[in-house]
Amino acid sequence: MRKKIQKQLPLMEPTSGYTQEIELDIISSIIDNTPNICDYVLQDINKGKAIKKNTGAEGMSADQVLRSAIVMRLFGYTYKDLAFHIYDSRSLRKFCQIGFAGKGFKKSALNTNIKSLSEQTWESISRDLINHAKETKIENGRTVRIDCTVVESNIHQPLDSAQLWDCIRVLTRLLEKAGDISKTRITFSDHQRVAKRRMVAIRYAKNNKQREPLYKDLLKYTRKTIGYAKRTEDVLRQSSSDIASFMLADEINHYADLSEQVYDQTYRRVIQGESVPAQQKVVSIFEEHTDIIIKDNRDTYYGHKICLTGGASNLILDCRVLEGNPADTELVEQMLDRQEQIYGRYPLKAALDGGFASKENLLKAKERNIKDVCFAKKRGLEETDMCRSEYVYKKLRRFRAGIESGISWLKRSFGLTRCTWKGFESFKCYVLSSVVAANLLTIARKHIAEAA
Numbered sequence: 484m485r486k487k488i489q490k491q492l493p494l495m496e497p498t499s500g501y502t503q504e505i506e507l508d509i510i511s512s513i514i515d516n517t518p519n520i521c522d523y524v525l526q527d528i529n530k531g532k533a534i535k536k537n538t539g540a541e542g543m544s545a546d547q548v549l550r551s552a553i554v555m556r557l558f559g560y561t562y563k564d565l566a567f568h569i570y571d572s573r574s575l576r577k578f579c580q581i582g583f584a585g586k587g588f589k590k591s592a593l594n595t596n597i598k599s600l601s602e603q604t605w606e607s608i609s610r611d612l613i614n615h616a617k618e619t620k621i622e623n624g625r626t627v628r629i630d631c632t633v634v635e636s637n638i639h640q641p642l643d644s645a646q647l648w649d650c651i652r653v654l655t656r657l658l659e660k661a662g663d664i665s666k667t668r669i670t671f672s673d674h675q676r677v678a679k680r681r682m683v684a685i686r687y688a689k690n691n692k693q694r695e696p697l698y699k700d701l702l703k704y705t706r707k708t709i710g711y712a713k714r715t716e717d718v719l720r721q722s723s724s725d726i727a728s729f730m731l732a733d734e735i736n737h738y739a740d741l742s743e744q745v746y747d748q749t750y751r752r753v754i755q756g757e758s759v760p761a762q763q764k765v766v767s768i769f770e771e772h773t774d775i776i777i778k779d780n781r782d783t784y785y786g787h788k789i790c791l792t793g794g795a796s797n798l799i800l801d802c803r804v805l806e807g808n809p810a811d812t813e814l815v816e817q818m819l820d821r822q823e824q825i826y827g828r829y830p831l832k833a834a835l836d837g838g839f840a841s842k843e844n845l846l847k848a849k850e851r852n853i854k855d856v857c858f859a860k861k862r863g864l865e866e867t868d869m870c871r872s873e874y875v876y877k878k879l880r881r882f883r884a885g886i887e888s889g890i891s892w893l894k895r896s897f898g899l900t901r902c903t904w905k906g907f908e909s910f911k912c913y914v915l916s917s918v919v920a921a922n923l924l925t926i927a928r929k930h931i932a933e934a935a
Contacts, residue, residue, distance in 0.1 A: 502931075504574045509927040511578055514549065517611050521545045523604040528596055543588060548596040549608075550579045551588065555597065556920035559898050562590040562597075602908060605915035612922050613800055613825060621929050622796040624825065626832040626879075628886045629793075629818050629839065631811055632894075634804075634914055635786035635901045636773040641766035643749040644685040644698070647705045649768055650742035651678045654712045657735050661715050664731065667722040671711035674704040698753045705746050712739040741768040762807070772907035776808050786902065789914055790814050792822065793886040798925055799893075799918045801825065804911045811838035816847050829853055832875075834883035837862065845869060859883055897921050 514520065525545035543551070554575055555565050569575050570587030581587060616622040639645060655675055662669040681701040688694040712735050719732040744765045751757040761775040766785050776784040788808060792801035801821050805814075815835065823829050829851045837860025845864060848856040855870040857879035870876040893899040897917040904913040 501574075505931060506924060506927045507574055507578045509930050510553065510923045511550075513612070513615060513923060513926060514546070517615055520608045520611050521549060523607050524549045524600060527600050527604050530599070543592060543596050544580075547579055547581075547588075548600070551593055552597045552600065552916055553920050553923060554579065555593075556897055556917050557924065559896075562594045565593055566590040598904070598909065598912075600912060600916075602911040602915060605912055605919060609799075609802070609915060609919050609922065610825060612919065612926065613798065616796065616798055616922075616926055617826070619926075619930075621926060622794045622798050622800070624794060624800060624822065625830055626795050626834075626882065627792050627800060627822060627830045628834040628883045629790065629815075630836045630883075630886045630890065631788055631790045631814070631838070632890050632899075633776045633778065633784040633786050633788055634899050634910075635784055636767065636770040636910070637901055637903050637905075638767040638770050638773060638785060641785060642686070643745075643753065644682045644701060646745045646765070646768065647701050647749060648678055648682040650705055650738070650745055651675060651708045653738050653768065654708045654735070654742060657731065657738065658711055658715055661719060661731055661735070664727060665715075665719060665723060667718050669715050669718065671715070672707070674708060678704050695753065698749070702746060702750060702754075705742065709739055709742050709746065712742070738768060741765055741771055770905065772806075772910070774806065774808055787907075787910060789899075790818055791886065791890065791918075792818055793889050795882075796925065796929065797885070797889055798922050799889065802915060802918045804914050811836065812841050812844060815839050815844040819848060819851055819853070823851075831855070832879060833857070834879040835859070836883065840864065855879060857883060893917060893921055 522545070528543075528545060528548055551565065551569065554560070554569065555562075558568070560568060566588055569579050569581065576582070576587075613622065613624075617624070652675055655671075655673055658669060658671050678701060681697050681704070685694055685697045685701070688697060716732045716735045716739065719728045719735070723729075745768065748759045748764055752759050761777075764775060765771055766773050766775060772787075773785050774787055776786065776788055778784060788805045790803045790805060791799055794800045801818065803814075803818070803821070819829060819833065830853060832855040833848060833853050834857040837858055840858035840860055840862040842864065845856055845858075845868065855875050857869055857876055858864065859880055861869075866873045866876040870879060890899075897920055899914065899917050902910050902913045904910060
């Protein structure tokens with residue numbers, strides 16, 4: 484039997500030639516050739532920080548923060564997974580410019596730096612990438628397609644009983660924390676156990692007759708807990724002067740106010756039998772910015788509506804995260820005007836979903852010298868009024884369907900089904916960062932196709 488001879492390992496690993504690594508290399512070169520985007524990131528990560536001279540750890544550079552954020556959105560990693568894969572993967576280490584002997588980044592550093600990037604920064608990065616696509620003749624913005632979709636918030640189903648239980652357990656936790664740090668004795672009763680029993684009983688009740696007394700009981704314990712919270716807030720503000728107590732008092736006030744809203748909407752709906760308007764409802768005390776979106780009078784979503792403008796190259800040319808649930812017909816003018824801001828001109832052709840269709844919107848588009856405007860549903864409009872011919876209308880209607888696949892790709896591959904970041908500002912950053920990552924990957928694949 485021959486003895487196996489162990490060859491000496493090479494100092495530098497050869498490139499693998501995998502498609503994914505080639506795509507990362509092209510994305511890296513795009514970032515290098517668009518230096519302004521790192522300047523936007525640098526401003527955000529240095530905001531509110533004093534510049535230290537030769538002291539402490541170096542920290543992450545603006546380039547590394549941006550590249551790490553792109554990797555996170557490309558592969559759908561959590562911060563923990565991101566820290567591991569950047570350290571473990573040779574191609575990701577190279578992409579994030581750590582170097583052969585680099586130690587990688589801790590998840591806390593990744594979290595702090597990535598979350599420091601603002602909505603304005605991501606939008607500026609997106610527009611610079613669109614300019615790059617224009618200069619390299621990948622996308623000229625002459626033909627666009629516009630559609631809306633919904634990105635859900637990271638919340639549980641907003642049942643009234645579950646929300647009342649959330650209010651009681653969160654306020655009780657804060658009251659216990661107040662008792663630990665306050666010099667004055669905090670007195671309150673813990674109703675968590677009985678509240679949870681009522682919440683479970685409501686869920687399994689067979690009819691409204693069984694549910695109503697259980698709701699009355701749960702509302703009673705919620706009202707008591709809110710009262711404890713209000714008294715504790717006053718005690719913290721009057722008896723203490725340290726910052727921690729004032730911050731805790733602000734937090735108690737925040738959740739007590741939200742709890743009162745939940746109490747009010749539940750009482751009105753269950754006890755008084757009112758129909759509470761969606762604008763007056765709180766569907767989560769943790770993500771209170773969440774909107775109720777009813778789509779096609781059929782499906783109900785809890786999150787935010789986003790409006791996307793796509794191009795012929797499958798790039799997302801523009802993305803707006805909306806507050807409330809505005810009708811699609813109200814969005815046409817501003818989405819077209821945003822194209823004029825990006826390209827300095829309006830598109831020649833625009834294809835829109837049927838929900839945008841109206842005579843007023845057709846006139847507004849024509850006033851902007853858009854030659855052909857196609858609504859997927861005519862809604863009383865003639866094809867020849869919208870486009871130069873029936874042939875052009877049918878061609879644009881087929882073209883519009885392509886944005887549906889783009890939206891599906893964003894949801895499946897870039898996490899736009901549900902936002903996992905907390906807060907409305909972070910929600911907008913999550914959506915825009917996903918769009919930036921998708922556009923970078925699209926541009927990289929276009930370059931690969933041209934080189935083939």
